[in-house]
Amino acid sequence: MKILSIDTSNYALGIGLLDDSQVMGEYISNIKKNHSVRVMPAIQTLMNECGVNPKDLTKIVVAKGPGSYTGVRIGVTIAKTLAWTLNIPMTGVSSLETLAASAGRYFNGYISPLFDARRGQIYTGLYQFKDGKLLTVESDKLVMTADWAPKLKELDRDILFIGTDLPLHRQVIKDLLGTKAQFAEVTEHNPRPAELALLGSDKPAEDPHSFVPNYIRLAEAEAKWLESQKKQ
Template sequence: MTILAIDTSNYVLGVALLEENQVLGEYITNLKKNHSVRIMPAIQTLMKDCGKEPADLTKIVVAKGPGSYTGVRIGVTIAKTLAWTLHIPLVGVSSLEILAAGTGRYFNGYVAPLFDARRGQVYTALYQYQDGRLTAVKQDQLVMLADWAVELQEMDKAVLFVGNDLPLHQAKIEEVLGAKAVFASVTERNPRPAELAQLGQVKPGEDLHSFVPNYIRLAEAEAKWLEAKGKIQNG
């Protein structure tokens, strides 16, 4: 089995090739640049360097959100197109789950990945490794960081926080959780596309026609459009 993993759900752009239990290659950047322009050349370069052709692929795994509305849409669109064209399975994995998988494997406690969602909000969830498998303790959600910190303060174990947006929220987390809060190092904060590939390796393929991203909330522009439309219809 040769898996291509794609993650454009946030500023980090990641591509990986996993063959059986071997990581053939990874490409990762954490830049505020246009993913729509860079993702296909990244895939092509990685596959060429690893000596692989599209026909060699047996599964596509994509980060399905939450995250940047545009970024999530780009990755999912490309993944669906490739899976459809190559007639191979497509699997979607939570962008938060990818972060948790990369840091929590050897941590004796809970893992709280997070992405900043502005206005004091974060996309987050809570995970824990049990018997060698990553399990969700609290599902993906959009929540005020202050409320989330209070909720986690009641947990019975330490909490490892991970994500590139930690500097925006670390002070508040420390204020509420104190010594119970542990923070991933800078080198552990990028979601690894190889982790994405491994997570998707054991998941069954999904229906291409019904597969959609997990935005958690509507894009701001879409929400305003729907709100305005509702007012017009109700007026």
């Protein structure tokens, strides 16, 4: 079973190819360039280098958010298009779940992946590996960092924080949690597209026509429009 994974949900761009339990290849970049321009060439390059044709693919797995509204939409649109045109199943996986799996597999505690959501807010959740499986302890949410950290202080184990946006919130977390807060190394902050593919390999297929991303909150423009409609 050859799985193509796509993650454009945040700053990093990730493409992966998984053949059963073997990672055939991964492409990861963390540079300020437009995902919409770069994602298809990245897919084509990786597939060519791995000798995989579109007809060889058996499943598409996409990071469904939360994250950048535009970034999530780009990846999901491409995944839906590929799944429909190739007539193969597709599956969405939480972008935060993917990040947690990328660095927390051997951490004996809780994992709190995070993406910056501006104004002191983060997209985050709480995960834990148990018997080799990643379990969701707290579902993905949008929360103030200053509210999230005190809640974690009540837990019985240390918490590992992961994410390229961590420097923006690290001091607040450290001040509130002290030594209970552990921070992933700089090389561990990018979500691994191979982990995304692996997580999605066992999840049920979803209809590409009805599949929707998990933005958690509305895009700013949409929220303003809805607010204006209420006033009218």
